[in-house]
Structure formats: structure tokens, C-alpha cells
Amino acid sequence: MESGKPVVSMEGVTLTYAGDRTPVLESITLKVAERELLAVIGPNGSGKTTILKGLLGLLKPISGTIEVLGKSPKEACKGVGYLPQKSRFDPAFPITVFDVVLTGCYRGLFKRYTCEDREKTVEVLRRVGMYELRDRRVGLLSGGQAQRVFLARAIVKGPELLLLDEPTASIDPDMQKSFYELLAELKKKMAIVLVTHDIGAISVYVDTVACVNRTLFYHGSTEGIDNLDELYNCPVDIISHGVPHRVFSEHGGSAAVENGAKGRTGHDCGLHSSGTDTGGKTGSNGKRARDV
Numbered sequence: 001m002e003s004g005k006p007v008v009s010m011e012g013v014t015l016t017y018a019g020d021r022t023p024v025l026e027s028i029t030l031k032v033a034e035r036e037l038l039a040v041i042g043p044n045g046s047g048k049t050t051i052l053k054g055l056l057g058l059l060k061p062i063s064g065t066i067e068v069l070g071k072s073p074k075e076a077c078k079g080v081g082y083l084p085q086k087s088r089f090d091p092a093f094p095i096t097v098f099d100v101v102l103t104g105c106y107r108g109l110f111k112r113y114t115c116e117d118r119e120k121t122v123e124v125l126r127r128v129g130m131y132e133l134r135d136r137r138v139g140l141l142s143g144g145q146a147q148r149v150f151l152a153r154a155i156v157k158g159p160e161l162l163l164l165d166e167p168t169a170s171i172d173p174d175m176q177k178s179f180y181e182l183l184a185e186l187k188k189k190m191a192i193v194l195v196t197h198d199i200g201a202i203s204v205y206v207d208t209v210a211c212v213n214r215t216l217f218y219h220g221s222t223e224g225i226d227n228l229d230e231l232y233n234c235p236v237d238i239i240s241h242g243v244p245h246r247v248f249s250e251h252g253g254s255a256a257v258e259n260g261a262k263g264r265t266g267h268d269c270g271l272h273s274s275g276t277d278t279g280g281k282t283g284s285n286g287k288r289a290r291d292v
């Protein structure tokens with residue numbers, strides 16, 4: 001997506017964790033425009049979450065520059081909504097859907113929630129389809145419903161940029177579809193950066209894709225991701241049972257997607273589409289998918 005002012009601009013960014021000599025990400029250049037939905041894909045441990053930490057200002061680059069909404073990530077944080085991979089939440093904690101979303105308006109100790117905060121909470125609950133369940137305890141919700149609530153909390157302040165880390169990892173296929181449909185609605189008002197393994201959803205709902213594995217292999221339209229073998233430098237197989245999806249094998253080795261699952265020796269790319277249980281099932285091409 002070329003049009004629109006850049007919401008995210010990363011130029012030659014290298015990110016390292018304190019004490020580590022080897023950078024997790026090296027010379028990443030990435031741009032995200034207004035109302036763009038970018039999916040960041042890559043094997044486990046490839047640095048997807050680390051990109052989000054850079055955009056949130058939690059990790060400072062050792063070289064290169066990061067701008068979010070035209071400012072430094074720290075300055076821009078008020079305009080950024082974030083849904084972490086695992087929303088830490090004790091299901092026994094007696095808090096309602098409404099109150100969880102309201103916490104997204106938190107401004108600090110001794111600052112009360114305002115009427116406007118409550119109005120925004122109602123508005124956003126309607127938007128994500130959870131208003132009817134506003135008085136229910138969050139611990140009693142399904143995974144998909146709970147994820148909508150946490151999404152509502154991330155957007156209640158009306159961010160210009162929404163960062164989502166594996167948002168559909170623990171929700172069922174029907175809920176995943178409606179979750180992505182919801183994102184398609186949300187992106188009319190904000191840019192979205194989504195870290196995911198769910199490559200099945202990518203072609204349908206996503207504008208652009210960045211393939212990451214320590215560095216950036218590809219950044220562009222979803223049509224360009226057909227050659228994932230080259231981009232990932234590992235064999236990629238496409239298996240179809242029910243919903244077409246791709247299974248990635250270990251990097252740097254021979255194809256592990258063959259009759260009988262092989263053990264894991266390299267990265268677990270772990271990409272799969274919604275609606276498919278790949279563990280030990282046989283695909284239409286007669287090959288057997290690893291447990292991804």
C-alpha cells in the first residue's frame with residue numbers, strides 16, 4: 001500500500017536484547033500506511049513479537065530509526081493499541097466484560113474513569129459485538145468472545161495504530177473468521193499490524209505481508225507470497241484438506257512434510273490456516289502434515 005501517510009516507518013532497524021550479542025532482527029525496513037492491514041509472518045523465534053516491542057518503544061534499536069505516527073515510539077504510545085499474545089487473566093477473577101474494556105481507559109492511580117470513558121466503552125463493546133454480554137464475567141466467555149473483549153480494550157481509546165500478536169491462536173475456526181471480518185471493519189479507521197501463523201486468513205483479509213526471519217525476506221502484497229520456499233529458505237508444501245493451507249518444514253533441511261511426521265531439528269515454522277487440525281492428518285496430496 002503506497003498511498004496514505006506512513007503510520008509506521010522502520011529504517012534499517014537492528015534490535016538486540018540486553019546481554020545478547022547476536023541481533024534478533026537485523027536491518028529491517030518496513031512501512032505501514034493509514035488503513036493498511038499488514039501481517040508479519042515467520043517461524044517461531046524469528047522476531048515477530050520483537051518487531052512489535054520496537055514499535056511500542058519497549059526495545060530501542062541499536063541502529064536505524066523507528067517512527068510511529070511521525071514520532072518516536074514512546075511519544076506515540078497514546079495513539080497505539082496493543083493486544084498481546086497472551087492476555088494474562090485469571091478466569092476466576094470476578095470482573096465483568098464492561099469493566100475489562102473500561103480498564104483500557106486507565107490513566108494512572110487516583111484518576112477516576114469519566115462518563116466519556118464509559119460511553120466509549122459502550123460504543124466499542126457494540127462495535128465488537130459484545131455489548132449484550134457486558135455484565136458477564138470474562139472468565140465465563142469462550143476463547144473467541146474473550147479475545148473480542150481484549151480487542152475492545154485495546155481500541156477503546158481510539159488508536160491510530162493497532163498491534164496484534166497472534167490474536168487468533170487460541171480461538172476456534174468460526175470465531176477466527178468473524179474476528180478477521182471485525183479487523184477488516186476496524187482497519188477503515190486505523191492501521192493494523194498483525195503477527196500471525198494463520199496464513200489461511202492472510203490472502204483474504206490482509207493488504208500486505210512481511211516475511212521475517214531475523215531479517216526481512218519480503219514486504220509487499222499478499223500475491224507475492226507464493227514463493228515462500230525462497231523467502232524462508234526452507235521447503236514449503238501446500239496441503240489441502242478442507243481449507244487449503246501451507247505447512248512449513250525445518251529451515252535449512254530437506255522437506256519434512258512427507259509420509260510420516262519427522263522430528264523437529266530446526267525452526268518450527270508452525271504456519272497453519274484456520275479450520276484445520278494438521279496434526280498427523282493426511283492431505284489431499286497424500287502427504288502427512290507435521291504437528292504444527
Ligand code: ADP
Binds near residue numbers: 042047050051
Ligand atoms: P517470534 O515472535 O517470532 O516467535 P520473538 O520476537 O518472540 O519471536 O523472539 C525472537 C528471538 O528473541 C528468540 O530467539 C527469543 O528467544 C529472543 N527473545 C525474545 N524475548 C527475549 C528477551 N526478553 N530476552 C532475550 N531474548 C529474547
